[in-house]
Amino acid sequence: MFYDVAYYISLTVFFAGVLWRIRSWFTRRVGDVAHEQTTFGRVTGVAKSVVFTLFSKQIVYVIREFFVNVMMQYKILRENTARWIMHMLVFAGFLLLFFLHVIDDTYSHPWIDGYFSTLNPWLFLRNIGAFMVLAGLGIAVYRRLTIQGLRKLTYAMDRYAIAILAIIIVSGVLLEASKIVSHRTFEEMAQTYAHPDIRIADWEDDPELEALMAYWQENYGVVFPERIEPDSEKLEWGADVNDAFACSMCHSRPQAAFLSYATSRAVSPVANAMTNAGAETFFWYVHFLASFIGLAYLPFSKFFHIFSTPIRLLAKVKTGSAPGSLPANIATLRAMELDACMHCANCSLRCSVGPIFETIPNQAILPSEKIGDLKHMVLNQSLPTEELLRIAEGAWICTSCHRCTDVCPAGINLQDLWFSIREELARRGYPEPYVQAMKKALAEAGPDADLPLIPHSPHGKEMKEGLLLSEQASTFTNCYNCMTCTNVCPVVACYDKPSRELGFLPNQIMHALGFGFRDQVLSSRMLWDCVTCYACQEACPQNVRVTDVLYELRNVAYQDVRLEMNDMAAKTTGEGPQTKECPMDSRRT
Amino acid sequence: MKYAFFAGCKIPYYVPQYEIATRMVFSALDIGLTDVEFNCCGYPVRNLDFYSYLYSAARNLALAEKSASGLVTPCKCCYGSLRHAAYMLSERTDLKDRINSQLAPLELKYTGTLEIRHILQVLFHDVGLEAIKARVKNPLDAPRVAVHYGCHALRPSRITDFDDPDNPTIFDRLVEATGAVSVKWPMRLDCCGNPLWQKNDRLSRFLAAKKITSALDAGAEYLCVSCTYCQIQFDQVQQAMLEAGDIETPLPSILYPQLLGLSMGFSSKRLGLDTHHLNASSVALPRKKEEDVRSVSESA
Structure with missing residues (x-):
């Protein structure tokens, strides 16, 4: 009853989840191209593409891709041998268990003739499968703990995946071990196959039973309430009884189930207590419950990659004039790619700007987290400003070097996704951080900015003392306004009336800094249209580090954006204002 | 001198011919290059956050120091960015110490001995x-x-x-x-x-x-x-x-x-x-x- 109900519920959840995920491949809109496509167009696009692939030369590439990258997982091997061994152990071990054990329907197997779960080689192979999965999981845990960057990027979903799989396997081993030692199971079997009135408590009155029990105690690992003294005569007789009642037809010796047998030996001192406490039933429930939870959770977890990643890998090979390059199919591929990521974090470990995460703790900088942000953004049309600012910062700190795409074992075109993040952000009015900082500085200049004379602003001193990072930024105090910097500036030279277009010109900015005119300086177009060619700095007779100062002023303006972002986030989370670190940076636990 | 080759972010995908041509010419002129997996030189992020720029650049310099006595780049923005960082780190020991303490868990340390060159300098001065x-x-x-x-x-x-x-x-x-x-x-x-x-x-x-x-x-x-x-x-x-x-x-x-x-x-x-x-x-x-x-x- 429990089994059937739990089985059908989890199977229903599983299929509903899978359908829900597949539906999203045709409905999620990622980037500009997707907004021009209908769901119907995307479904027919995929249908066309599949038909085209099946009846063209492309099928050869698909088959090749299937063997090289889905079965042998060459892309993982190319990146890291330890990781490949880890993944192959889990993958092959799991497949072995799935085909030999999960679908065996308890005793008979739909495909394998002569299958019996308690006979060799099945008994042995099941343990081999379990051993492979456990070894793989061990390597996975070890890697996640010891590889510095990877440890930081291990979240609940990664831990759950490892934990559920581990619970399923370990509870299976314990279940098998508790059956090996169980005198109760022995008694039930004897009653079923020998005589319904058999009681193992009566062994002293029944020499035949005693012989069989002695034989099973010595050869099969059963632990009886009272130990039976084995002697060679008893054991010989026991062997005959074992054959006579056909026990041996269905039971190989459990030593072949090396994991479970070793466990059963380890627990043998307490085996009777375990059996009396109902350990078998307990582990049975744990094993099946964990398996059903795993099944139901699969479409909603990173395990879904066992379907989505191979599909993505196989879809990848269609290029060129094939229908795979239809805009509708690009939209579908991108939506699917969001599911194909299994969060291995290889991209983040190799990312060109990954080290910047050490100095700007915004996880949106890292590709493996950025893909989650994109998903988050696509699913939520109304994200709060601070969240979009945070995503925008990550989206533009990327230098588009393409390395993440090159190293992705799932073959996801990550670079393409980052372009679509930028498109999504632009659609919602969030430009790149540089422009964001400029817009904010221009917007906040206030009415005073246009006044020719401004009193010493209160943050004048703070402003001067704050400019510390550039090489001698405070050199602006040396400026005697000779205008050489402005005269050599190629940007100033682009305009007939530069002051009208650019606000304060370089010499005016240097001079204004001496007075601490923060807003006026930050809101000058000149600051934002600087090409950083260093002509001004090179020419300055007073050794003012003009370009470096302008660089640093842009940093100051961008700090304002970050501070605002942090304050908004702090309000949302109900914490006090934080200035140093963005609380959203650690929002994942 | 043996140089670590610093291609920069844009070359591998957008201007691959630059790297190909540089390697062909360098190998014909017997200039030895070492390959290191570098990160971004920091130039693009300098507009937003100077320290992030400095850290990125310094990480590369420390990586290069591990395998070569010099670093050569075909990109002038990478060159300027790395030179500027090396200069800042030599002037500001407080920043250098802070960055080195951040690099320590990666078993990296920037000492300041690295020669940073552009390919034109190597051709003009080293080859002649x-x-x-x-x-x-x-x-x-x-x-x-x-x-x-x-x-x-x-x-x-x-x-x-x-x-x-x-x-x-x-x-x-x-x-x-x-x-x-x-x-x-x-x-x-x-x-x-x-x-x-x-x-x-x-x-x-x-x-x-x-x-x-x-x-x-x-x-x-x-x-x-x-x-x-x-x-x-x-x-x-x-x-x-x-x-x-x-x-x-x-x-x-x-x-x-x-x-x-x-x-x-x-x-x-x-x-x-x-x-x-x-x-x-x-x-x-x-x-x-x-x-x-x-x-x-x-x-x-």
């Missing part, structure tokens, strides 16, 4: 003009080339120490070693405009257009650059400018290692000249008769 000329088997037929120096290598000169900031010559002399003619043009030391790309595209294109027009007016047939960003600006962006009508006459841009490679006898296909947005392959061809006459009459 005479040795290069000796390897030029197939001198070019005097194509008229406008040499674009690139700001971030040239200035600020006390930090970059590339060449005389007011009257640099090494790039011109390297170009002339291939048989090309380096034309005199007024805007050769100006900015290509790329740093403003995606920030103020209009101004970025306007600056490029001014330079292209100036070079064309001086009689140039090609631009020669040795910086990734300058090449993107004068190739990809120039093509967009032509399509938009910002300029009328194209001025194809060539990367210096391609020019040198051609004169050393490598084919223009192997050097990737046909992969540019604006095809520059004709630089390898012998000059037509009437053009010869025209150029002679012009110079006369």
